[in-house]
Amino acid sequence: MIPPEPAGPMKTTREQQTPKPVEQAPCSQFSRRNALGKLGASLVGVFAAAAARTAKAAVQQLLVSSSAPKGYDPTKHSWRMAVDANKCIGCGLCAEACKKENHVPEGPYYRTWIERYIITRPKAGSGEARGEVLVDCPNGGMHGFPEPPVAKEDILHSFFVPKLCNLCEHSPCVQVCPVGATFDAPDGAVLIDPKYCIGCGFCIQACPYGCRFLSPVTKTAEKCTLCYHRITRGLKPACVEICPAEARVFGDLKNPAPNDPLQAFYENNRVQALKPHLGTEPRVLYAGIDKEVR
Amino acid sequence: MTNEITNIVVEVMPRFEGYVYPNEATFQPLWSVLIVLYPYITGLVAGAFIMASLVRVFRVHVLEPVYRLSLLTAFAFLLCAPLPLLFHLGHPERCLEVMMTPHLTSPMAIFGFVYAWYLMAVLLLELWFDYRHDFVLWSNTTPGFKGLLYRLFTVGVTDTSAPALALDHKIGHILSVVGIPSAFLLHGYVGFIFGSVKANPLWGNVLMPIIFIMSAMVSGIALCVLNYMVLTWIRRRVVDMKCLDTMCMVLFYALVVDTAIEGLDWIHRIYSAEEGFQVIQYMAREKLFYTLSVGQVCLGTLVPLMLLGLLQLARRRVPELWRRRMCFSSALLIMIGVLAMRWNVVIGGQTFSKSLRGVMTYKMEFAGLEGWYMAALLLSLPFAILTIMIKLFLSEKLPSAEGPPATGRG
Secondary structure, three states: OOOOOOOHHHOOHHHHHOOOOHHHOOOOOOOHHHHHHHHHHHHHHHHHHHHHHHHHHHHHHHHOOOOOOOOOOHHHOOEEEEEEOOOOOOOOHHHHHHHHHOOOOOOOOOOOEEEEEEEEOOOOOOOOOOOOEEEEOHHHHOOOOOOOOOOHHHEEEEEEEEEOOOOOOOOHHHHHOOOOOEEEOOOOOEEEOOOOOOOOOHHHHHOOOOOOEEOOOOOOEEOOOOOHHHHOOOOOOHHHHHOOOOOEEEEEOOOOOOOOHHHHHHHHOOOEOOOHHHOOOOOOEEEOOOOOOO | OOOOOOOOHHHHOOOEEEEOOHHHOOOOOOOOHHHHHHHHHHHHHHHHHHHHHHHHOOOOHHHHHHHHHHHHHHHHHHHHOOHHHHHHOOOHHHOOHHHHOOOOOOHHHHHHHHHHHHHHHHHHHHHHHHHHHHHHHHHHHOOHHHHHHHHHHOOOOOOOOHHHHHHHHHHHHHHHHHHHHHHHHHHHHHHHHHHOOOOOOOOOOOOHHHHHHHHHHHHHHHHHHHHHHHHHHHOOOOOOHHHHHHHHHHHHHHHHHHHHHHHHHHHHHHHHOOOOHHHHHHHHHHHOHHHHHHHHHHHHHHHHHHHHHHHHHOOOOOOHHHHHHHHHHHHHHHHHHHHHHHHHHHOHHHOEOOOOEEEEOOOOOOOOOOOHHHHHHHHHHHHHHHHHHHHHHOOOOOOOOOOOOOOOOO
C-alpha cells in the first residue's frame, strides 16, 4: 500500500530539495520535529508558569505574610534573643505566657518550654567524673517542677534551660519547606505563612531542636515567631516580658537601646549554641549551659 | 545509653521512655504508616520499570513475556505513589502549590517535578508508543465500550504504515533509555527526602538515596516475578522457565548489591559510632527487633539470598516445580523485607527523640486516616488498577499486532 503524500506545510525544505522514495516518506499525521516541538513548548509553558508563581511567592513572602503592622520595615531591624540559663528559676511563666499570647493549642504543643537538668554525683569509687543525667519537662515546665527525683545531697548540678526556636542562620526548616511557606524574614525572625503551609511536616522533621509542631487546629506547622505581632509594634515577646529573673534577653542589634541588656549579655558572657555541629548557626545563644544540653 | 535517663513525663504518658522534647510527645509519629507506603510504592515503580528496560534497552529478549506486564505494573503503582503523601497532608487542597510555587531547595518540591516528568514524559509516553499499533488494531476489531476506549487511546492517530511504526519503536527506545536515569532519579529523590534530614541521625546519611534506589530495584523486580507467576497461574498457562530463571538471576544480583550497600551503611554507623549511635543501637535491639532483625535482615534478605543463590549455583539440579516455589517465596519474602525496611527507616527514625535521650512507642490504629485499613486500602489500590489494566491491555482475547497472544505480551 502506498501511503498518501505528506501534507504541504509539514514538508521541510530539505525534503523538498532531495525527495526520498515514496516508501520512506514520513507518516501522514506526525513528524518527529512537529511532535517534539509541541512537547518542548508545553514543557517550557509548565516551567514558565512555575517560575512566574515562584517570583510572585517571593514577593508575597516579603510583603504580605506576617503579622507585622503596615509600614513596618523588616530590613531596619535585627531581632535577637539570648538566654542566660544561670538566671532561670524554672517558674514556667514564660511557657504559660507564650501559650496564652499565641493561642497555642492545649496538649503537647509548645512554642517555648523549660527543661530541668539534674546531674548527680558519681557513686563513690566508680571512677566517673559525674553521675547520671536526669532531664524532665512536665507539661513544658508551664506549672513549675516537682521535687527532684534524687536526694539533694546527691545532686552535683541542677539547672533550668528555656528552649525556643533557635532562629538559625541556616535554617534546615526553611531549606526543606516544599512551598516556601516558612521563610527567613530580613529582621532575623523565621516565620511561617499559615495561609500557604500545606502541612506536610517536613520542617518539623528537619528541625533538630524539636521546636515545631503540627497544630491540630490549623493543620499547619507552628513555632516561635518571637511574638512577631508584638515586636513589630515596639513590644517585647511575651516570654521576655513576663520572665521575673530576666533570664531571657531580647533586643534589636540594629537599634540598640541605651544600656541595652542584649549588648550587656554578649559582653559579660561566653556563649554557646545548641547542637553547633549541625551547622545551623543558631542566632539564639545561651550562657550557663552544660555539655548535656541538646 | 551510658546515662540512665528518667523523665517525669513517663508517669503521665507511659508510651515514652527517657526524655523526649515536649513537641515530640504526640499520640503518634508525625509521619506514620502512610509515609511508610509512599517510598514503598514509589520503589516498586522504579524497580518494575528497570525490569522492562532490560528488554527494551539491554535487549534481554528472554524477558519478553514480562515486558508489558512490568510496564503496566510500573504505571499502576506510579498512579498511586503520591496518594499516601497527599492523604497525609494537613492541607491536601494546597498540594498543587508544590508544583506551582516550588521551593527549589526542598527535596519534596523537586520530587513533585521528578514525579510529573516520570509519569507524563516517560512512562505514559512509552506505554502509548508501545501500544499505539495495538490500539489501532483493537479499535477496529473490538465492538462496544471497549472499542470506544481503544479508539480514544489512539488519540486519533491511526497511521500504521511501516515508517510510522518504525518511528514509534525508535521513540519508545529513546524513552526507555531516558527512563532508566529518570527511575533512579525518582527513587533517589525519595531517599534524599530522608537522607537530607541532618537533624535525624538515622536518616541523615549520604548513602540513603543509593540504599533506596537499590532496594527499589529489588522490590520492583520481586513484584514483577510475583505478578508474572500469579498471572500465569490465573490463566492456567505454563510459566516460561527461561524467563523466570533470568528474572531470578537479576533479582539475586540486585539483592547482593543491595545487601552490600546496606551492610556498608551499618558497618560505617557501628565503626564511626557518632552522636546518636547509642540510641540507634537501642532501637535496633529493642524497638525495631522484629521489623529489622527478623523482618528485614533474616526473612527479607538472608533467606532469599540463600534460596536465589542456591538457584544460581545448582539450577539444573533443582526440579522445575521447586524452582518455581523457591522463586515465588523469595520474591514474596523480598517484598515483605523491603516493606519492613521502609518501616524501619520511617517509623524507626521517629520513635527516638531528637534530644537523643528517649524513645517513643508507636501503636498503629485500626481505623482512621493513618490506620491499618487505610494502609491496606492504599496498598491494594495499585493492584486493583493493575487488574483493570491487564484486562484492558494484556487480554488473551485481543489480537496482537506482533504475533500470537502470550501471557505477558498482548
